[in-house]
Amino acid sequence: MAEPQGPEGRPKGLGWVGSRFVVTVGAVAHGGHCVARHEGRVVFVRHTLPGERVVVEVTEDRHASFCRADAVEVLEAAPDRVERPCPYSGPGRCGGCDWQHVGHEGQLRLKADVVREQLARLAGLDVDVVCEALPGGPLRWRSRARFAVDRSGAPGLRRHRSHDVVVLDDCPITAEPAAQAVLSRSWPGAGGVDVAVDSAGVVTTTRLDRRGRPTSTRVLRPGSEVPAEPAGRAQRTAGGRDWEVEGTGFWQVHPAAADALVAAVSGYAAVGPGETVLDLYAGAGLFGGALAPAVGAAGRVVCVESDAAACAAADVNLADLPQAEVWQGDVDAPGLTELLGDLGRPDVVVLDPPRAGAGPDVSRVLAGAGPRAVVYVACDPASLARDVAVLTAAGYRLDGLRAFDCFPMTAHVECVALLVRA
Structure with a gap:
């Protein structure tokens, strides 16, 4: 038929x-x-x-x-089935979490299975995968979130694969000060609200219009009940350094994730004095800044980022590291080819692309540059597997892989992969 x-x-x-x-x-x-x-x-x-x-x-x-x-x-x-700790989770309810009905150890096994299956199916690799838990447990870890707002101004999250808003009183995976800064009040006329809480406990909320564009930002400092106008950037701590980012700008959502990923990237990169490091999709400079001291005065770290606000934050964060440079530009094949023409062959490439991955064109350009090591940070195992397939076809081999549970209760998993020339 x-x-x-x-x-x-x-x-x-x-x-x-x-x-x-x-x-x-x-x-x-x-x-x-x-x-x-x-x-x-x-x-x-x-x-x-x-x-x-x-x-x-x-x-x-x-x-x-x-x-x-x-x-x-x-x-x-x-x-592995357990009672859901969130009353808003379940069939037909909030779509923010995938595994509320699974014990945490079971979640780790599920995520390892997914990474293993994606690498086998998309890259033809048989890899043993263990998903590592981060400190702090599976609740109250989310330091940054985006909440939806319904037509009446009530905040919440959307149902799975739907535009319908489930109105919430709380979100148990979100840090309590951040959740209450949004969910304890009404937001008439808003399309959504971004919220973040930094290492000092400062909560920043950014109101969004119906198209997702920011319209206003407020800051609530610890011990104060009166929001203030934003002043400066949010403070974060990772890798033994303090970092500045825009209040609700990109940073690892789990408070322990940045430290865990910096340690994994540094261990795989094994950077030595005098080497050149290319840090792609560099954000506020986290990985480049962590690796810069290891290359010494004779080395060089070039951080490439397209977002102007992130580049401005990276300039501040890396100001005390003369071997570190910040270049603003898109990471695409033509731009990367031109950059490599100016830079020469890097010894190590670190990349932390968005969920769609670097893509085959960028992956082929990177392989053609011939770095001794490519350290790939990935938030999507399918995108990672597709790019690994391109890199292995171009003469690299997967020499190490670590998976981290940076997003408990959800299906998301963060991976750090090491590829070396075969």
């Missing part, structure tokens, strides 16, 4: 939305769900665990070969 066709000849779903049936759940998949099968179709199921027998309700059916569903009743539970 031919597949049913949608408006432009594309296969469409079979109209299963709202249907309920029983499945036995298979392996975990990338994205916070597990894989099951029903009547020859793949069913991606949230709120379940491998090995469970559950009743699912189909929530989305747009493709002939697969649909999406929630586990709405557990008939046979897996050993």
Whole structure:
């Protein structure tokens, strides 16, 4: 039988939305769900665990070969299943967390399985993966968050794969001062609110319009009940140094993540005196600044970042390191080729790209430059695996991999990979 066709000849779903049936759940998949099968179709199921027998309700059916569903009743539970600590988590509720129903040790195993599977499927590599927990436990770790606001001005988070806002009184994975700075008040006319709490306990909120553009920023200092106008940058501490970033600008969300990643990057890079380091997608200069002392006065660290505010913060953060330079520009293949023409061959390349990864063109340019080591920091295991496949095809081999649980209760995992010339 031919597949049913949608408006432009594309296969469409079979109209299963709202249907309920029983499945036995298979392996975990990338994205916070597990894989099951029903009547020859793949069913991606949230709120379940491998090995469970559950009743699912189909929530989305747009493709002939697969649909999406929630586990709405557990008939046979897996050993790692626990009571959700957040009352807003579960089928049809807040979509901010994926694994509230899983004990923390079980979450670590799931994330390791996902990284292992992505490297095997997309890069053809058989890698033993252990996901390392960070200090502090799985709750109250989020120091920076974006909350949605509904049409009445009530703040919350969106349902999974939906624009609907679930109004919240609290978010148990967010640091309490940050959560309450947003969720304890109304935001009429706003489209969302960014919030961050820094190492000194200063809470910064940035109001966003309906298009996600910032419109105003307020700062609440510890011990004060009166918000002030923003003054200067937020303070962060990592790698034995103090760092400045924009109040709600990019920084590792978990308070222990920056230290863990700096240690992993420094260990893999093993930078020596006189070497040249290229730090791509450098942000406020975290990795470049951590590696600069090791190259000494005769070495060189070039930090490349596209965002003007991040570059300004990096200039401040690296001002006491004469061997460190900050270059503003996009990290794309033509720009990187030109930069390498000026810089020459780097000894070490560190890159921390956005979720989409560096991409094949940039990866090939990096391999062509011939650094002795590429240290890749990744927040998405699929993007990492695709770029690793390009680098290994170009003459590098994966020589080390560490995975960190920088985002407990969610499906996200941070990896640091070391690639060396084969």
